[in-house]
Amino acid sequence: MSIILEVVVYLAVGAGYWWWGQNLAFFGLVPNLIFAAALCAAILAGPVKALAWGFFLGLYADLLGSNMFGGYALTFTIMAYAVYVMKRHFDMDSPFSQLVAALALSWVCMFFYQGLGIIFSRPGSLDLRVFLAEPFLNALAVPVMFQVLFRLKRRFGVL
Amino acid sequence: MSREKDAANYSVVVFAAIAVLLLLFPVAKIAHTVRIAVSYSLYPSLHYGAKYAYYIRNVPDNFVKLLETDQENRSLKEKVKGLEVRLQSASALEAENARLAAEMNLSRALPWTGAWARVINKTPADWYGSFFIDQGSERGIAVNDTVMGMDGGRAGLAGRIFEVYPKFSKVLLLTNSAASAVCSLAPDGLEALVEGKGTWMLKLNYVPEESNLAEGAEVLTSPGGLLFPPGVLVGKVKKVYQRESFMNFITADIVPAVNVNTLKEVFVVRRNLPEELLGARQAEK
Numbered sequence: 495m496s497i498i499l500e501v502v503v504y505l506a507v508g509a510g511y512w513w514w515g516q517n518l519a520f521f522g523l524v525p526n527l528i529f530a531a532a533l534c535a536a537i538l539a540g541p542v543k544a545l546a547w548g549f550f551l552g553l554y555a556d557l558l559g560s561n562m563f564g565g566y567a568l569t570f571t572i573m574a575y576a577v578y579v580m581k582r583h584f585d586m587d588s589p590f591s592q593l594v595a596a597l598a599l600s601w602v603c604m605f606f607y608q609g610l611g612i613i614f615s616r617p618g619s620l621d622l623r624v625f626l627a628e629p630f631l632n633a634l635a636v637p638v639m640f641q642v643l644f645r646l647k648r649r650f651g652v653l
Numbered sequence: 654m655s656r657e658k659d660a661a662n663y664s665v666v667v668f669a670a671i672a673v674l675l676l677l678f679p680v681a682k683i684a685h686t687v688r689i690a691v692s693y694s695l696y697p698s699l700h701y702g703a704k705y706a707y708y709i710r711n712v713p714d715n716f717v718k719l720l721e722t723d724q725e726n727r728s729l730k731e732k733v734k735g736l737e738v739r740l741q742s743a744s745a746l747e748a749e750n751a752r753l754a755a756e757m758n759l760s761r762a763l764p765w766t767g768a769w770a771r772v773i774n775k776t777p778a779d780w781y782g783s784f785f786i787d788q789g790s791e792r793g794i795a796v797n798d799t800v801m802g803m804d805g806g807r808a809g810l811a812g813r814i815f816e817v818y819p820k821f822s823k824v825l826l827l828t829n830s831a832a833s834a835v836c837s838l839a840p841d842g843l844e845a846l847v848e849g850k851g852t853w854m855l856k857l858n859y860v861p862e863e864s865n866l867a868e869g870a871e872v873l874t875s876p877g878g879l880l881f882p883p884g885v886l887v888g889k890v891k892k893v894y895q896r897e898s899f900m901n902f903i904t905a906d907i908v909p910a911v912n913v914n915t916l917k918e919v920f921v922v923r924r925n926l927p928e929e930l931l932g933a934r935q936a937e938k
Contacts, residue, residue, distance in 0.1 A: 515777045522914075524777045541661030549668040556675075559779045561831065564675030571672055575665040614676045615831070621780065621852060 496651045503643075503652055504547075507531040508554045523627050525635035528555045529603065532570040533596055534640045536577035537586045539653040547653070548574030562615040569607050573599055589637040596636035600629035749917075756803045756918060765799075765882060767922040768792050773821065781828040781851055783812075786919060789820045799881050799922040800824045802911035809886045809910025810834065810874060811919055822921075827887070828853060828913055835878030836887050838864070839871045847872060847887055847907060853914070855888055855907035862896045862903050872907055882922060886910040 511527040518524065528551050535547035552567030559566075577586070577595070584591055608620055646652040756769075770786035788794050794817055802811040812832060815825035825832055830851035837844050838860070845860045860866055870890045876883035888907040896903050 512776075516774055519775075519777055522775070522777055522780045526778070541657060542664045545661070545664040545668050549672065552672070555778065558776055559782065561779070561782065562676055564672045567675065568669055568672035571665060571668040575661065578661055610676070611830075624777075624780075 499646075499650050499652045503646060504550060504554070507551065508558075512558070521623065523623065523631060525631035526600070526628060527635060527639065528552075528566075529570070529600065529632055530596065530635040530639040531643070532574060533577065533592075533599060533636055534643045535653055536574040537581060537592065537640065538643055538647055541575075541578045543653060544574045544578060545571055548572075562611065565607055565610045565614070568610065569603050572606070573603055589640075592636045592640055593633045596633040597629050600632045601625075604629075753918065755806070756920075765922040767798070767801075767920050768794065770794075770822075770919050770921055772916055772919065779829075781826060781849070781853060781913060782831075783815060783823055783825050783829060784913075785821050785823055786921070787821055788921065789818045789822050791819050793923060794822050794921055795923070795925075797880055797926060798924050799885070801885060801920045801922060802916045803918075803920070804911050804915075807886060807910070808920065809888070810881060811911045811913070811916065813880055814921065824919070826913055828855065828909060834881055834887060835875045836872045837875040837877075837883075838866060838890075839873065841865070844875050844877055845872075853909070853912075854891070855909055857890065857905040857907050858902070860903045860905065862901055864903070866890060866893050866903065866905060868893060879926070880924075882924070 507527055511524070514524045514527065532548045532551040535551070536544040538544075539547060548570035549567050552570035553564075555566035555570070556563050576599075580586065580595070586592060586595065604620060604625060643653060768788055770788035772784050773787045774785040776783065786800075794814055796814055796817055798814040800811045800813055801808045803809075810827055812824045812826040812829070814822050816823040827834060827847070827849055828851070829849045832849040834847050835844060836847045836857070838857075841864060843861060843864050843866075846858045848856045848858055850856050857866075857872065868890050872887045872890065874881040874883055874885040874887060888909045891906040891908045893905045894903060
């Protein structure tokens with residue numbers, strides 16, 4: 495039952511990101527809900543499940559794009575591992591630490607993905623607008639996403 | 654704790670390895686198939702239950718009528734709301750009508766056959782990379798068809814069809830960092846390569862250093878390029894960069910002829926490229 499709910503939540507995150515992009519994009523900017531969900535799953539779930547969520551959410555992001563296939567999967571998997579290491583040393587349950595982590599990891603992920611582009615595809619210029627604004631939108635989205643997933647976990651055992 | 658740590662370490666290695674394998678090996682066909690499945694899942698259709706009559710079989714008639722009146726009332730309210738919105742958007746539609754009429758006149762003057770399509774979705778994460786249009790294989794759209802936009806009363810190259818579904822298609826924009834086009838430069842007719850940068854601007858590469866490339870020069874698609882019909886406006890030279898000491902060609906920034914941010918309709922030119930050439934293109938991927 496829990497695995498079905500997890501698949502539903504997984505699809506809902508992807509569809510939600512898609513819907514937000516279509517209807518609520520402001521100057522082409524939207525919080526990266528897939529990134530936010532991967533980060534929150536990494537904070538809430540055990541290590542194996544967190545890594546699986548990171549990997550599969552990354553695959554979803556790869557499916558939505560037209561660039562190299564597997565780039566986001568690798569990025570979010572490594573991010574989930576980094577969060578697993580970090581949460582043993584920091585309290586990641588407070589909104590402020592989530593906000594800071596989302597801000598920092600957004601930029602780290604962008605740089606890492608660009609690096610993968612150089613290695614596996616070809617160097618692509620990073621949109622300055624996205625580079626400057628998206629991490630802040632992500633930082634706002636992550637505590638909200640965390641609360642949603644936390645409640646789902648407590649109530650239905652998801653994650 | 655150690656067991657959990659081991660599990661985490663093994664998991665990260667496995668998932669990272671799978672991701673790297675996906676990056677390394679040509680999975681374009683599989684990815685394409687899965688992309689179709691995902692795209693269909695993102696266009697959910699609402700189904701009204703066919704078993705409605707079965708569920709209300711024991712409900713008294715007067716209550717059913719009350720329910721039906723309520724439903725009718727709701728649907729009429731929705732209709733009124735819809736009509737109000739349509740009334741308010743009449744001026745916007747009028748403006749759109751004028752724009753489309755102008756574009757239609759323009760397309761009649763074009764020497765190519767094709768179909769008009771509306772831009773229906775842009776992915777924020779891939780803003781200058783791709784978008785979806787509302788025409789697909791049912792209207793004869795095929796992979797590698799040329800996509801043109803109308804800007805300032807003139808047709809310009811926007812990109813090419815990248816993925817085709819029955820009712821919609823995905824367009825790979827020329828501004829995508831993976832896109833390029835062989836172009837010729839006015840007035841000499843020199844050939845060079847225009848490449849996307851992932852931003853609104855394009856890059857002109859491999860221009861011979863002896864060419865007298867000037868700012869404002871028009872860049873057109875070249876007959877030497879396979880994918881695009883020749884003579885389509887690609888953009889204008891914005892800035893020419895001097896030759897670097899280690900290169901024997903110069904580069905330039907190009908302002909695209911079509912602004913992706915204001916593009917609402919596109920004209921898809923049917924290319925009907927020979928199968929052998931398409932096969933060669935697929936093999937290149």
